[in-house]
Structures are given as structure tokens and as C-alpha cells.
Amino acid sequence: MDFNTALTFTVTGRFLRYVQIDTQSDPLSPTIPSTEKQKNLGRLLVQELLEIGLTDAHLDEYGYVYATVPANTDKPDVPVICFCSHMDTAPDCSGTGVKPIIHKNYDGSDIILPDDTTQIIKLKEHADLKNQVGNDLVTASGTTLLGADNKAGVAEIMDACYQLMRHPEIKHGTIKILFTPDEEIGRGVDKADIAKLGAFAAYTMDGESAGNMENETFSADGAKLIIQGVSAHPGFAQGKMESAIKIAGKIIAALPDNLSPEHTGDMQGFVHPVDMSGHIETAVVDFIIRDFEDDKLAEHADTIRQVADEVLKVYPNSTYTLETQQQYRNMKNVLAQHPQIVDYGMEAMRRAGLSPKLCSIRGGTDGSRLSFMGLPTPNIFAGEHAFHSKQEWVSVQDMQKAVETILHLCMVWEEKA
Missing domain, CATH: 3.40.630.10 (Zn peptidases)
Incomplete structure (x- = not known):
């Protein structure tokens, strides 16, 4: 026809x-x-x-x-x-x-x-x-x-x-x-x-x-990084305050460029911070994690953890958790x-x-x-x-x-x- x-x-x-x-x-x-x-x-x-x-x-x-x-x-x-x-x-x-x-x-x-x-x-x-x-x-x-x-x-x-x-x-x-x-x-x-x-x-x-x-x-996960810092009066914070907001910023800045969406293409996956909120004591960063291979999603989440572990070495009284959630496959x-x-x-x-x-x-x-x-x-x-x-x-x-x-x-x- x-x-x-x-x-x-x-x-x-x-x-x-x-x-x-x-x-x-x-x-x-x-x-x-x-x-x-x-x-x-x-x-x-x-x-x-x-x-x-x-x-x-x-x-x-x-x-x-x-x-x-x-x-x-x-x-x-x-x-x-x-x-x-x-x-x-x-x-x-x-x-x-x-x-x-x-x-x-x-x-x-x-x-x-x-x-x-x-x-x-x-x-x-x-x-x-x-x-x-x-x-x-x-x-x-x-x-x-x-x-x-x-x-x-x-x-x-x-x-x-x-x-x-x-x-x-x-x-x-x-x-x-x-x-x-x-x-x-x-x-x-x-x-x-x-x-x-x-x-x-x-x-x-x-x-x-x-x-x-x-x-x-892509296969897709979401990830939520929750940082618990230490709050103190800013006038008396020397040696005490560990700002969750600053920690979050340093973690984001330390993520590898070769895992960012602006530096990846074709079949490469990425880790992408899409939202951040918080205050001195607690900060939350939301990520989307993408890759064509399912098993690499866990590897990308581990990269966030490794970066967080390294950054927190100089913040001995602060902690973090990373929660991941499946989005689609x-x-x-x-x-x-x-x-x-x-x-x-x-x-x-x-x-x-x-x-x-x-x-x-x-x-x-x-x-x-x-x-x-x-x-x-x-x-x-x-x-x-x-x-x-x-x-x-x-x-x-x-x-x-x-x-x-x-x-x-x-x-x-x-x-x-």
C-alpha cells in the first residue's frame, strides 16, 4: 500500500x-x-x-x-x-x-x-x-x-x-x-x-x-546522603563546629569529574547531585545515579561513600548515611x-x-x-x-x-x- x-x-x-x-x-x-x-x-x-x-x-x-x-x-x-x-x-x-x-x-x-x-x-x-x-x-x-x-x-x-x-x-x-x-x-x-x-x-x-x-x-537509582555535623554558637565555635553544609559542599566538589553528566556521554554512567538542603547540624544531598549496567549502580554509590569517608577524616565528630532507592531498570x-x-x-x-x-x-x-x-x-x-x-x-x-x-x-x- x-x-x-x-x-x-x-x-x-x-x-x-x-x-x-x-x-x-x-x-x-x-x-x-x-x-x-x-x-x-x-x-x-x-x-x-x-x-x-x-x-x-x-x-x-x-x-x-x-x-x-x-x-x-x-x-x-x-x-x-x-x-x-x-x-x-x-x-x-x-x-x-x-x-x-x-x-x-x-x-x-x-x-x-x-x-x-x-x-x-x-x-x-x-x-x-x-x-x-x-x-x-x-x-x-x-x-x-x-x-x-x-x-x-x-x-x-x-x-x-x-x-x-x-x-x-x-x-x-x-x-x-x-x-x-x-x-x-x-x-x-x-x-x-x-x-x-x-x-x-x-x-x-x-x-x-x-x-x-x-x-x-539507563538503569537508575536515587541516593540520599544525610550528613550529621556539629552545631555550636558561631562566636564560640572554634575547635567545636563541624558544619554539615560545608561538609556536603566538599563532598560534592570532590566527586570525580569523569562521573559527572557534563563529562560523560555514549554508554558512560554518572553520579549527579540534584538537590541540597540543610543547616549547620544536618545537611541532605539528593543524587541520581545512572548507568546502562545494573551492577555499576552499586559501584557508583560506593564512589559517593568513598568520597564521603575521605572528606570526613578531618571532621572526627561528624557522620553520614547514604540511602539508595531503585527508580527504573x-x-x-x-x-x-x-x-x-x-x-x-x-x-x-x-x-x-x-x-x-x-x-x-x-x-x-x-x-x-x-x-x-x-x-x-x-x-x-x-x-x-x-x-x-x-x-x-x-x-x-x-x-x-x-x-x-x-x-x-x-x-x-x-x-x-
């Missing part, structure tokens, strides 16, 4: 609608979802899914959207697959008042954003721009993020649902849809109902360059048990005319946790670039290729059944 002639894409129009709805999540909020405004997009998606013909589409109390594209094949044993994207945008950059701009027929030059001309999307800083000459690029106006992470994925899945319902000649099994809140703050699947989905495999649409598929993520450990899930994704991209490439994520996705919840979930490109920033951009043509990839993937699973 030639999708180029058969399909009338709706992905761009959907994307432009969705990014104008503020869905920023809030890591300080205890509620689920963390911000009520995320449900505004969820309600719109449900309305549009119902209009497309997905009669069971609904938004649950936690802000998750569920829907089903019914099977249209005579084959009885086609596995149920799910497509998933998150609706929230990152707390790092404002998502209020997004004004999307389409730059048609991109000519390869730097893009100056009109509402803040200091925001320049430079060709030399955005490697994939060289592949976009002649394409139509979407950016924000310079004062907000765009929200392509992950509303590009949402729009692509929505357009794929539209195409599947309009084109019965695209044979497929039962397809489940899941849109999640709060992915950007690490809670994206906390309340996901895996039993309701009833799927064998899933795919998140939340990756970068067209043709990329990610089958590997490398999804490759699960996906390796079901190689066809990744293989079919690669085949779908080839059928869409792309040159597929397997990649590793220096981070995590909803798929990381879904995989260990019993739903193996690699990550497919959505075309998003420079996410979490005012220079975020996406290509219309890449979003269309993502829609094609979803449709081909549905057909591959039906053919291989």
Missing part, C-alpha cells in the same frame, strides 16, 4: 492544536496527575477519539486516556499491541501560551525565533537540521518550549487511529491506545492499568530522529526476551522508507517501567528535537513518517501472526 497517495495526514493540524494546551507537570505536587490542566488535553483527545470511532475512549480519574482500535482481520491470534505517548510537558521551561510557527521549505539557515530574537536555532548546534532542507519545521515563538516532547507522539498516534478507521484495507489486530500524564516527573505509569490494556507489547512514540528506535535505557533486559518486538519495529520503519537505527537512551521513558510491569515497550522516534527548551522543533515530514511507521507496524504484527 502506498501511504503517500492513500493517506490524507491530519498529524500537523492535531499537533498545532495540542501544543497550545498547557500540560506542564509539577514535581512538587502530590496529586495524580500532578496538575489538573493535563486533563484538559486528555478530554480533547477522548472527544477526538470518539469522533474517529473508538467507542470505548475515556479519561480516568488519574488523567490517563485509554482507547481501542478494534481488529479488522480474520486471523484469530494476532497479538494485541499498544501505542503510548505522554501528554505532559517538562517543568524546565514554560509551556504557557505556546505559539507554534511553521517554517515551510526550510532552507538550511539558522532560525531566529520572533518573540525573543536571542533564541536562534543554529544549524551548527542541531545536527539533524542538515537532513531537513526542503521540509516544513515547527517551532515555538521563542518564549516557551514547543511541546513536541511528547505531543508529536500524541498527534502521530491520533492520526494513526484516524487512518486505521478510515482505511479498512490496512489489516491489523486489536490496537490499544494509552496517553499518560506526568512522564516528565518520573510518574508516567504510576497508575497505568496494564490489565485493562491486555496487550502483549507496546511502543512509546517519544524518540528523536526519524528512523531511530531505542531498545535500551534498563528495558533491554526485558526486550531481549522478546526480540520480535524490536524486529517488527525495525521492519516497519524500513517499509516506511527509512533506514532504521537502534539506539540507547541516556535517560528513561515510560517504556522503561512498562517493560518491567509486564508490557515490553521499546521507544520509536517521534521527530522531536531540542526538547525541554525554547529551541525545540519538529519536522512535519518526520511526524508523517512516524504515522506511516505505526501503520506498517500494525500490519507487520498482523502478517506475522
